[in-house]
Amino acid sequence: MDSVIISRSLFGSSLAFHIIFATLGVGIPFMILIVEILRKITGDEDYGVMAKRWTKGFAVLLGVAIPSGTIVGVQMNLLWPGFMELVGQTIALPFQIEIYAFFLEAIFMSIYVYAADRLSPNIRIITVFFVALGASASAVLITAANTFMNTPAGFTYENGEIIDVDPWAAFFNPSYVTSAIHVLLSALMTGAFAITSVAAYKLLKTRNKPREAIFHHKAFILSLIIGGIMSVGTAVNGHQAAQELHQYQPEKLAAAEGLFESQTNAPLVLGGFADPKTHTVKYGIEIPGMLSLLAGNSFDEYVRGLYEFPEENWPPLYTHTLFNIMVGIGTFLIFLVGFVFVVYFVRKKKGLPRWLFRLLVLVGPLSMLGIEAGWVFSCSGRQPWTVYHIQRVEDAATASANTMLLVLFLSLYLLLAIIVVIVLLAYFKRKPLANDLNNVKRKGLET
Amino acid sequence: MTNTFIATTLLWVFIYVYAILGSIDFGAGFWAMVFETRKKTKAGLLANRFLSPSWEVTNVFLVLLVISVFSFFPSAAYTLGTVLLIPGSLILIFLTLRSAFMVFSFTTESYRTTLKYISGISGLLVPALLVSVLPITSGGFIEIINGQEQLLLGKLFRSPSEYTYLAFGLSSQLFLSALFLSDYAREALEEAAYRTYRSLAIWLGPMTLAAAVLTVIFMEPEAQWLKVNIMEQRGWFSLSVAAFIIGYSALWWPAKQKTHSKGRPRIAVLGIVAQYGLATFAYASAHWPYIVYPMISIEESITNSPMLQALLISFIVGSLLLLPFFIYFWRLFMKDRSYLRQK
Ligand code: HDD
Ligand code: HEM
Numbered sequence: 001m002d003s004v005i006i007s008r009s010l011f012g013s014s015l016a017f018h019i020i021f022a023t024l025g026v027g028i029p030f031m032i033l034i035v036e037i038l039r040k041i042t043g044d045e046d047y048g049v050m051a052k053r054w055t056k057g058f059a060v061l062l063g064v065a066i067p068s069g070t071i072v073g074v075q076m077n078l079l080w081p082g083f084m085e086l087v088g089q090t091i092a093l094p095f096q097i098e099i100y101a102f103f104l105e106a107i108f109m110s111i112y113v114y115a116a117d118r119l120s121p122n123i124r125i126i127t128v129f130f131v132a133l134g135a136s137a138s139a140v141l142i143t144a145a146n147t148f149m150n151t152p153a154g155f156t157y158e159n160g161e162i163i164d165v166d167p168w169a170a171f172f173n174p175s176y177v178t179s180a181i182h183v184l185l186s187a188l189m190t191g192a193f194a195i196t197s198v199a200a201y202k203l204l205k206t207r208n209k210p211r212e213a214i215f216h217h218k219a220f221i222l223s224l225i226i227g228g229i230m231s232v233g234t235a236v237n238g239h240q241a242a243q244e245l246h247q248y249q250p251e252k253l254a255a256a257e258g259l260f261e262s263q264t265n266a267p268l269v270l271g272g273f274a275d276p277k278t279h280t281v282k283y284g285i286e287i288p289g290m291l292s293l294l295a296g297n298s299f300d301e302y303v304r305g306l307y308e309f310p311e312e313n314w315p316p317l318y319t320h321t322l323f324n325i326m327v328g329i330g331t332f333l334i335f336l337v338g339f340v341f342v343v344y345f346v347r348k349k350k351g352l353p354r355w356l357f358r359l360l361v362l363v364g365p366l367s368m369l370g371i372e373a374g375w376v377f378s379c380s381g382r383q384p385w386t387v388y389h390i391q392r393v394e395d396a397a398t399a400s401a402n403t404m405l406l407v408l409f410l411s412l413y414l415l416l417a418i419i420v421v422i423v424l425l426a427y428f429k430r431k432p433l434a435n436d437l438n439n440v441k442r443k444g445l446e447t
Numbered sequence: 448m449t450n451t452f453i454a455t456t457l458l459w460v461f462i463y464v465y466a467i468l469g470s471i472d473f474g475a476g477f478w479a480m481v482f483e484t485r486k487k488t489k490a491g492l493l494a495n496r497f498l499s500p501s502w503e504v505t506n507v508f509l510v511l512l513v514i515s516v517f518s519f520f521p522s523a524a525y526t527l528g529t530v531l532l533i534p535g536s537l538i539l540i541f542l543t544l545r546s547a548f549m550v551f552s553f554t555t556e557s558y559r560t561t562l563k564y565i566s567g568i569s570g571l572l573v574p575a576l577l578v579s580v581l582p583i584t585s586g587g588f589i590e591i592i593n594g595q596e597q598l599l600l601g602k603l604f605r606s607p608s609e610y611t612y613l614a615f616g617l618s619s620q621l622f623l624s625a626l627f628l629s630d631y632a633r634e635a636l637e638e639a640a641y642r643t644y645r646s647l648a649i650w651l652g653p654m655t656l657a658a659a660v661l662t663v664i665f666m667e668p669e670a671q672w673l674k675v676n677i678m679e680q681r682g683w684f685s686l687s688v689a690a691f692i693i694g695y696s697a698l699w700w701p702a703k704q705k706t707h708s709k710g711r712p713r714i715a716v717l718g719i720v721a722q723y724g725l726a727t728f729a730y731a732s733a734h735w736p737y738i739v740y741p742m743i744s745i746e747e748s749i750t751n752s753p754m755l756q757a758l759l760i761s762f763i764v765g766s767l768l769l770l771p772f773f774i775y776f777w778r779l780f781m782k783d784r785s786y787l788r789q790k
């Protein structure tokens with residue numbers, strides 16, 4: 001394999017690994033904040049138990065999120081020296097500001113975990129607020145780098161020289177605000193749904209332990225509501241993101257939709273596979289005019305197809321599938337949550353049927369799949385560019401990557417993925433929920 | 448003051464701060480492992496009590512360092528990224544094993560000792576490898592092939608210079624962490640653990656000094672320029688040795704309270720931290736104006752001035768905003784008796 005391909009595979013895997021833990025690192029502290037607040041308002045100690053147990057799980061996930069993030073940060077320099085030279089001159093600012101977000105998160109996370117017993121309830125809420133703020137800010141800030149690659153701004157590029165740099169214009173590049181919101185909302189959605197998944201699974205298992213079932217049911221409803229709200233937000237804002245693609249990265253949108261001929265009244269093709277030989281989308285469902293409507297709010301909107309661009313600049317055609325996976329999951333989850341609430345309303349006291357709980361176990365993993373598909377789409381849809389229309393991947397990459405490194409890092413990720421699951425399962429097995437709930441009861445009697 | 452000067456000074460400060468914090472952090476991980484199975488002493492427990500809340504914050508300093516290099520000196524980032532691919536990747540792998548397994552060992556009871564060993568030993572290697580990046584930047588290990596810079600890994604592994612730097616990195620982290628933990632133990636009123644760490648520090652102090660001298664003696668022929676410059680910084684290095692003597696001797700000064708055993712660890716820590724400050728400053732001045740000798744100089748690789756200005760402003764604002772939080776953090780974990788002295 002040549003060095004460019006290895007660099008891409010290695011960096012892509014590192015990010016794909018980091019993003020799992022990073023996303024949960026944004027979503028879970030937010031959920032902890034909510035239950036801390038609910039506990040304060042309602043005085044219901046179940047929420048305190050939730051906060052405690054989620055924090056424990058989160059602390060373990062951070063043990064992977066932080067080193068894997070460090071890997072990504074350093075590996076960028078090692079694998080993409082050409083890119084970093086450009087980044088240093090143009091988009092270094094958000095990276096530096098992100099450091100403050102990391103500090104905020106790290107400081108308050110330690111305080112929340114190791115000094116909780118010395119804090120008053122109000123200070124605890126403030127502490128966990130800063131944890132959630134730091135984590136969300138790090139996601140929002142790093143997105144500036146990614147959107148800069150998609151829609152570079154804030155400098156002039158002349159004869160290979162970068163001049164007239166405006167760091168803030170680079171930071172707030174055209175696709176930044178929309179994407180940052182998208183990343184944040186989708187992470188909050190995924191964190192909430194991850195909790196829904198666990199709660200749904202536990203509800204299936206604790207049929208004859210009513211006390212525990214009550215606890216899981218509270219977590220279930222709460223996370224389902226938050227996940228549902230966030231998923232609607234993600235979709236609305238994702239629509240905005242797609243309109244910006246239409247404006248700023250037309251070839252990416254064309255590849256995402258498998259559109260070859262430029263046209264007004266362009267059709268939307270759902271599903272199917274874009275075939276590189278025949279230049280058609282096979283097995284898809286075509287909705288006439290829909291793409292024009294979505295992209296420009298009118299059937300008359302002219303949408304540019306791939307033929308308008310030189311073929312060597314086409315993004316890979318599989319991005320159509322990636323985009324469909326992301327949007328499909330988003331749409332499915334919104335309908336699913338809506339359906340669940342209708343069923344609740346209709347069946348009243350009888351609650352949800354078991355098959356629905358089984359289906360709901362999937363919402364967390366599906367969300368995560370949406371995140372992965374979204375990122376791979378955003379990054380590979382930019383190909384062959386690392387910085388859109390400025391720097392090609394070959395010019396960004398190192399010349400000395402080798403397969404050995406790829407194998408080493410992949411083994412490391414596999415090892416960590418396996419062990420983190422084992423550690424989490426072992427921990428929660430040793431500290432059963434019943435104990436925590438009993439402790440609460442005892443404490444309640446004393447006071 | 449020029450922008451270049453400010454950027455360079457800041458970078459030196461970051462390197463220095465991380466050198467100290469990182470050494471203490473990784474060293475403490477190693478001591479936690481060493482004393483893991485010895486239940487009689489509190490030494491391991493204290494190391495863990497220090498590490499659990501602090502390792503995340505320390506890690507951010509490492510990230511800060513890396514980010515500062517490419518944001519202040521983008522074209523140095525190109526060369527550094529290229530030649531450090533292999534050593535950098537090794538560091539990342541050990542760092543990851545260290546952090547992850549340490550967190551795992553805090554969480555599970557089964558296999559705790561194994562997890563501690565993996566994390567302790569990988570942690571030991573990280574500062575050693577980080578320090579051994581230094582000889583790469585001072586000449587003799589980079590070759591330009593077809594216009595592409597390449598690291599001469601074989602030569603590096605066979606070079607005595609690399610190993611003296613490595614030894615310096617190792618002994619520094621063990622010394623600094625033992626010294627720091629002796630102070631931490633005193634603060635926690637654990638006199639037995641204090642004596643353990645004090646005697647370790649007494650052993651390790653002279654070893655680091657010897658390792659430092661050896662690194663200068665064994666420098667590569669291509670790095671002779673650095674040796675010459677280091678000789679010119681004699682004044683600073685002498686001050687640094689003086690700071691060492693004060694700090695080191697404080698381990699024998701009579702304690703403030705009669706019930707305590709010999710030594711004033713707080714003064715010892717401050718003395719040695721000052722020593723490292725003076726020595727790294729002298730080393731950095733000797734290295735000036737090269738980031739990577741002979742191809743990358745500071746003047747040529749500094750970033751454009753709008754970016755630099757934005758970075759400096761954001762740095763000042765960010766530091767001011769964060770300062771109170773750092774102080775709060777320090778008071779909760781380094782000063783609060785109820786945390787330090789819990790049973
Ligand atoms: C749970 C995850 C999730 C879900 C359900 C969605 N997205 Fe998304 N999407 C992401 C997670 C994500 C992401 C991982 O956060 C990305 C990758 C890069 C980025 O900026 O956000 C992203 C990128 C991304 C982009 C690419 C931006 C670019 O490349 O510049 C578009 C056009 C959309 N999304 C549109 C949508 C639409 C119309 C959705 C409708 C339901 C949707 N997304 C749901
Ligand atoms: C090129 C892309 C990225 C880089 C360079 C990067 C870098 C890092 C680094 C260095 C850390 C460790 C911080 C520490 O030491 O505490 C980290 C952690 C984290 N990252 Fe990433 N990251 C990237 C992508 C992302 C994305 C896309 C998200 C958001 C969805 C994200 C969110 C987080 C979060 C929440 C953490 C966890 C803990 C913390 O805030 O300290 N990162 N990342």
Ligand code: HEM
Nearest residue numbers: 008012015016019142145146375376379380383385386393
């Ligand atoms: C965190 C989630 C992310 C994932 C899962 C992800 C995934 C990927 C994948 C799969 C590739 C390879 C593309 C291909 O080979 O076609 C890639 C390339 C790349 N991504 Fe991302 N990406 C993420 C976020 C980011 C962010 C936030 C940045 C910005 C700092 C970034 C910078 C890059 C770079 C520099 C490349 C290599 C050059 C290129 O292929 O254009 N990625 N990413």
